[in-house]
Amino acid sequence: MSIQLLHDEESALSAQYEKLTQQPLMLNLTRGKPSDDQVALSSELDGILGDDYFAQDGSDTRNYGGDICGLPEAQQLFAELLDCRADEVLVGDNSSLTLFYQVLLFCRDVGLVNAQPWRSEKNYKMICLVPGYDRHFSICEQLGIEMLNMPMGDTGPDMDAVTQMVQDDQTIKGIIAVPRFSNPSGVTFDDATVRRFAELPKVAADNFCIFWDNAYAVHHFVDYAPLLLPLMDECRQQGTAERTFMFASTSKMTFAGAGVGCLATGSANLAQFAAYRQLMTVGPDKINQLRHVRLLKNKSGILALMQRHAVPIKAKFDETCNILATQLQPHPHYGAYGSWNPVQGGYFISFYTRKGLAAQVIELAKGARVKLTPAGSAFPYRRDCEDVHIRIAPTFPRLEDISTAMNTFALCVKLATIRQWIHTL
Ligand SMILES: Cc1ncc(COP(=O)(O)O)c(C=O)c1O
Structure with a gap:
């Protein structure tokens, strides 16, 4: 031509x-935002409580008090979403990204349970899957965490390469993953990849942590979309649950600006993180948690x-x-x-x-x-x-x-x- x-x-x-x-x-x-039609699907949330502000234990959600980990019925709901136990869940406010940020601060300044805080060492690095979520990267940048790129494959990253990296370099303190319908590649990790993730803390630095941001856990739009193996089951088997934080939220289920965010980790680590978060807030927005429990009820309601x-x-x-x-x-x-x-x-x-x-x-x-x-x-x-x-x-x-x-x-x-x-x- x-x-x-x-x-x-x-x-x-x-x-x-x-x-x-x-x-x-x-x-x-x-912007990865739900449309007006989508947020309208949950308009019922407003007013759903009527005059009944009382949680299952009889407490009045309008007042101070209650557990820093959130309403027990909300913990149960989000345990179903995150595929873990309710005693591993903390339910927060309207953004899982806030929890993600707080967890990084916690790892840096306080430390995971039975581990040194990252700031006790000169360098700390994070493995970031690319392409990935821009806000994860800006947060790491703001906190002075050096980022190392790892390409995303069709079923997750090359886990031989990831394992080798964390084994060889003890200044690597974590890996961030969006394991289902990853932002922005759309990749879902296969079972072998999830199992290899659960093993990582065994060969990595003692204060290494998996950041498992399952923001799109139930966000499929075709039947028979690939499912994700529950990470926490695998971590419990490997003894690495205390070195894993999982995140999710209802931002793209109910109201993007007024949903409910949650996290999960091993119960001992959760207690340590909850004690840290206790000083930042008098407690989460329990009214919004209760509204979500009444609307969504359980995993079937979410689906x-x-x-x-x-x-x-x-x-x-x-x-x-x-x-x-x-x-x-x-x-x-x-x-x-x-x-x-x-x-x-x-x-x-x-x-x-x-x-x-x-x-x-x-x-x-x-x-x-x-x-x-x-x-x-x-x-x-x-x-x-x-x-x-x-x-x-x-x-x-x-x-x-x-x-x-x-x-x-x-x-x-x-x-x-x-x-x-x-x-x-
Ligand atoms: C991977 C990922 N994590 C977290 C968020 C933000 O979630 P939230 O609204 O719960 O803070 C988004 C939003 O686009 C996202 O794509």
Whole structure:
């Protein structure tokens, strides 16, 4: 194929692009947020208590008091979600990320049960799976925890490599994982990976901890989506439960801004963490916990609500993937424009451009009124060394806006790629 034909294609795409820069609205594909329809599924929460503010033990949730680990009925509900025992659960306030932050502070300043705090040593490092959740990385950065990248594979990271790393380097104090429908790769760990995670603290530093952020534990939108082996069962068998913290929340089940976050760890470690947290708060928002218990009731109640979320979410993911598949068919002479991972749950799609193009595509999309997450955000220190990854979050916009935004995105990918071919061929 002559270079002239590529130039012709570039001119045609540029003309289309120019028109798109006149689009009136800024469309936003950056935020992994539930849509208005989704949050409305739980509108019943408001007012669900009527005049009955009393917990199962008869206490009045409007007043001070109660256990720092939350209402026992809420602990039971979240134990079902996290696949562990109620005495391993602490139920907090509206964000699991706050708990995640507090747990890092706890590991650094106080220490896991029967272990030295990290700050008693000069260096402490964290293994971060990439691409990953930007806020995990900014928190580590803020707390001065050095981050080490580990690529995410199709069923989790390479566990031989992870095991070797934590064995060889005792300054590695933890690993962060989003084990089901990972943000943003959509990967779910297979059983072997979960088992290998449970073994890690046995070969790692004494104050090593697994940070298991199961934010998308029940967020599948197809039937028969891959299931996750319960980590805590495996950890108990390996004797590593006290070196594991698991997190989840109802942010993407009920109200994203007013849900309930929770964590779980071995019961001795939980007691130590609860004593630490006791000084930060007079106690969690028990009224919200009770509202959630009344609405969701148990795991079946959670799953029934999640089936209702699955309908609009699936429609949006299908639309996104269909547009990518039809608009980005490989070029007949030069090959693929990029690749992406079809997912069965979670809130994100990872799109991979050809090397060196992600930032340019994001910039082009911005010019055409489509906002994407900044280049590099899914990597520690915002460094995507190959400049290939783009995170797409299709849940929040309306379906028709997704079509416009994704068609625009595909055009930007094609334009950037053809320009690269022109310059490099
Ligand atoms: C992996 C992961 N963890 C935690 C959160 C935030 O959860 P929460 O709303 O419970 O703080 C998100 C939100 O996008 C997430 O993707």
